Amino acid sequence: MLRTLQALTGRTVLLILCAFLCSPLVIIIASLLWPDSAAWQHLIDTVLSDYVFNSIVLTLGVGCGSLLLGTATAWCMTQYEFSLRQVMRWLLLLPLAIPAYIIAYTYTGILDVSGPLQSTLREAFDWQFGDYWFPEIRSLGGAILLMSLVLYPYVYILARTAFSEQSPRFKEVSALAGLSASQHFYRIVLPLARPALFTGVALAMMETLADYGTVAYFGINTFTTGIFRSWYAMGNQLLAIQLAGILCLFVLVVLVLEQHSRRRIKYYQASTVIDSRHDRKKLRGAQNITVSLICFLPVLFGFFIPVLQLVVWAMSQLDTLLSADYLTLVTSTFSLGVGVAILVVCIALLFSYQQRWVNNRFSYWQIRLLSLGYALPGMVVAVGVLVVFGFADRQVNQLSHLISGEYVGLIFSGSLFAVMFAYCVRFLSIALQNTEAGFGRITPTIDDAAATLGASRLKTLVTIHSPLLRASLLSALLLVFVDVLKELPATLVLRPFNFNTLAVRTYELASDERLVDAALPALTIVLVGLLPILWLTKALDNVNKGS
């Protein structure tokens, strides 16, 4: 009886938390109920088809690109022993530290018509513009390429864990059944890794859908630029939110379809993960070079080249580095990142744990709804948060006025709490995908065994599941941390007075086209982002070894 009561309270608390976290989304989707027909007619007549087409091509392109890069690198890392393998363990995650808008700035700096490369070509061969062909980096294709280069680690992390957790016996069975290596890969490995791969690709695609910085800089009209144009230029906030609402519904439909397509399949792994290190095939000669290149090239283009460009730019700005102001900037960004990462992962853990126990439609939809925030541009989430917190503040003030005759002023809006809340809404999806995938790989018989032995649910979570989930929790922490570091629009709108992050500083300078001045904060984002990445690579590595 007591236990039922406890469970009930727990669920109510989570329900309230969920309602709170979903409130900005609900406001955004609900806005669709009041369409502004004149404004929509204008969009349909002029730019809407452009928005839809570009968004779909960009998102699918980045999805394919990151799937290809992420799967290929993860497969090489888990299956082969090659020269660069030891270093690649550290390097492959590095592009994650680079925000898409920063890689866009750096490559434009290098490859644009006025950049050093084309200028040198023109001078060397005495060409004029138009005498030669050169790919335009600021194009849809360029955006797909650059975003895939920084987003593939989402796929890589999850794919690598999934591949290394697959029992080597599958391979033996395939061999016995006469399957070739490629048949084994396409018919056994990929289908088994599908939930993990889908999760990774979905994250990359959602991030692409929500991107504003890159597409705006490249002059590509997508849904997000449409949202900002409607809001900023037309002053039509409702239209902007409605566009965001459609984006939201679209993502929801895709998530539902994916879930639906694998609704009858459950994926569990054998409880003992066997050390597969000895199974890695040792490569020599040409094969060795090919595989090393497959793994190294994404890092070269996704990390080293842009970072080198940033370093070159930042050289002239080194004196700012030592200022006290700069140190505050770094510490506040870093603390915010760590704090939010822990908070978000804890919330995600609670919700996916609840779903494990109360596996019904309701809890399922609860999680889907909570996952939507990631596909929303940060600015749109920020508007939702502003509306919710503004409302809450008004209620609190009315109440306090009623009781004491005094107004207490703003409590929620304009506080760090608002910023953190927006991050939770926006990044819970990443954490949830990881914890869900993690729980999915723990067979339920473990829970039954724990229950039989009289362990409470909480105790099972802390002593049994948490250690088993270590890899998932770590990658969740890592991804959320890095995302917070890079997050821009929501921070810009919601942050309290005199509070800046590195991303804000970078953006302010870069959006003013002062790329040289922006290089130092940008580089710092990358470097600060590296610390946890390195630490977590090590941790992930240990887990993946099956220790």
Add this chain to the structure above:
Amino acid sequence: MKLFVAFSIITTTLISIVTPVQAGEVNVYSARKEALIKPLLDKFSNETGVKVNLVTGSADALITRMQNEGQFSPVDILITTDAGRLVRAKNAGLTQAVVSADIDNIVPQNLRDTDHHWFGLTLRARPIMYAPDKADVNGLSSILDLAKPKYKGQVCIRSSGNIYNQSMIAALTIELGEEAVEKWAKGLVANMARSPKGGDRDQIKAVAAGQCSIAVANTYYLAGMLSSDDASEREQASKVKVLWTDQNSFGTHVNISGAAVAKHAPNAEAAKQLLAYMLLPSSQQWYAQENHEYPVHKDVPWSELMQGFGEFNAQSVSLDAVGEGNADALRLMDRAGWK
């Protein structure tokens, strides 16, 4: 447990970083970037002892924030980089009138609100910039000439999403009417050397590199490039010349960066003090020297680079009306196929 401890430490750090808002202060929401406003605010604090708290962001986001904060909003001053946003804030009932003889004396009438809600701090001019060795500027004296067939494939200008272009189109529409401007915009789009991308500096760089021969950009970007730390930027900018448009008719398009006092400003007096400070010759000179924007104060000297661009006749259309016309301008550009 460890997590919990770490979390509490971090929260405490964060709280200590964000100092609470106290009296004897003034709170500013600024769409001017931190680097282009903070030094001036710091100078004000040093001289008067009034602390200035700052949040920067895009003007629309800041306006939305003010709307949702409502009567409890801590903001005293809203600073934007164009008139349109100030008009929008005023129309949303977020600003209050500040009647001051000083403002009226210093700021020309077309650069301030008729109801005294906002006024310009600096002026930003948007002329044509061209490469003398490539562009045939014979017969190029008006912004309207950019639609002439002879400039096909030669013009670079940034996207229609950009506020400077929207204001320019809105101002042109007031001068010439919507139909004429739309026709012209179609011609301009046909003459573009490339689909619009990047910012104003990018257009200047594209001219220097030879992708186009003519660009439309704000002068302080060119000045910023000419005084850049980066040698290649300086070299690119040196290849480009300014051409003041429509000098015998309505003048070159100008916009402002401006400020307004918030309706519910808790520190209205300090806010007015800060605004007055921003109009002082010393502050006005700071804008001119640091960011090469034209001071609204007519007695303040321009920076050397600005003097090099030459004197010009500015469009005198009321920025109030320009601000009102922004949304229509965007729709016009959408119809003209201006990406």
